[in-house]
Amino acid sequence: MLDLAGPLCHWIEEGRDFAVATVVAVGGSAPRGPGAALAVDGAGTVIGSVSGGCVEGAVYDLCREALRTGQSVLERFGYSDEDAFAVGLTCGGTIEVLVTPVAGGAPARTVLSAALSAAAQGGPAALARVVRGPAELLGRALLVRRDGTFEGGLGGRPELDRAAAAEARTLLEAGRTGTVELSAREAGREPLRRESEEGAHCPGGLTLLVESNVPPPRMIVFGAVDFASALARAGKFLGYHVTVCDARPVFATQDRFPDADEVVVDWPHRYLRRTATDTRTVLCVLTHDAKFDVPLLKVALRLPVAFVGAMGSRRTHEDRNRRLRSEGVTDRELARLRSPIGLDLGARTPEETALSITAEIVAARRGGTGAPLTGTNTPIHHGDGEDGQPAVA
Structure with missing residues (x-):
């Protein structure tokens, strides 16, 4: 429901009565997870989604009925051979939906x-x-x-x-x-x-x-390069608060990175020591220069963050690991490093590379393999990530 906060606040300010349907539980393969919502106002206007289209019509009717009766109701929708193409989840899953009227007297x-x-x-x-x-x-x-x-x-x-x-x-x-x-x-x-x-x-x-x-999770991109510009754009699309950091003021400018929430001029390792991070934070090291990478990764690999990845060739990766070991970084700490960063998509351009990197971040966050779904028997929708959001993304 909170994912519709902006438009629902406008409805409340306008004095509209409405009913909101919220996914409270899912089973099997379902398009959206707990918290996904659909709302219907008294005039029949609809915003949001609970299933990507499978049961929206039936949920719409439940919302209209809740507005009429003033009563909340919990409804379960699932797949069956008889109603797969009528009311049900043709993807084979089940969802439970709570419908709550939000009217003047509720x-x-x-x-x-x-x-x-x-x-x-x-x-x-x-x-x-x-x-x-x-x-x-x-x-x-x-x-x-x-x-x-x-x-x-x-x-x-x-x-x-x-x-x-x-x-x-x-x-x-x-x-x-x-x-x-x-x-x-x-x-x-x-x-x-x-x-x-x-x-x-x-x-x-x-x-x-x-x-x-x-607040949205952080993505901190180190290295003010063309790949960083594309990655900042992709990170914003995925809902991250994006910071670009580089020690070179001529390259680290807001004009070069208009999609970043902030651009910081500082030595990467020094900035990382002083900025706030948490278990949802993603760190992407695109500098592939030992004088930046080694002190930065020495700090990064010891922080309780969600993802640490570094760009570079396999030769660069081996040299970087050797340097990090000489700085006292343990094999256990090195095992956290995703390098070379990104999934094997055959990427060439900055935009393709950003897609490769963000694909690996999503896979790591949601427990995916990165393998093509064609020909595999693994679940399409994995369990919740560390932030509790459904495996859509």
Whole structure:
């Protein structure tokens, strides 16, 4: 839902009532992951997507019905031979979708509005919603901030709100979106009993979908070369905050790298020591000059970042490894280095090279192999990455 924060904030400012459908769980091969959303306003205007087209019509109808009744509903869509080309996922997967009305009298409108506003402004915040549990709690929402404060509520029980806020804060700190289970005891409730579709009783508790909104991950490109310009453009397309760093002021200019969020003139290793990085940060070393590469990689390979790659021929790679070992870099640290950087696409131009590099970054992030899908039996959609986003990208 938070991926639609910008347009939904406009709808709220305009006083529109709307219903939002959010993917809360996926199984098998599904086009989009938890957090993907589609919204429909009172006039029938649609934004977003939950399935890439497979079940959009049925979800649209659910949103219209939710606006009419004012009730949240959880619906499951899956593949079957009978309805594969009617309502279902022809790719063979299943998705569960929570549909929540966001109308003037809806209990969750205030907190959803606050969450959407925080996301639109880029502030770190997590939105926790009940997606399984008693019908009266379905869709109830809690907005949790990084300092642990929260607003909204999941049903008038302070102990439930505190437990949910603690779980949501954990996912927020990791920058992940996903579901968490609260037992009846954690929720401060007596064990609940409800009828399943098969008629069997199952114990109570709650399932929450927690959507995290965090600043975009960083891509730091070292070396103000033509390849860096193309890579900065590709990095922005993938949603990274891109920095280009080079020690040479004549080359490191904003005019040469208009797609970069910032251009820094500094020795690469010195800048890397002082700038903020985290487990989502991607470091791309394109200088292929030992006087820059070696001190930079000595620092980079000891940081808890997501990806460290370096450009250069295989001969350059071997020489660089020898120099790094002489500087005390261990074999275990060297094993983190992806060099020569990029997948084997036969790339020649800067743009093709940028595609090769970003393809390797996506594969590393999502657990892909980089092999052609044709002729392979591996899953097309892998599990969530470290930031909790679905394997689309």
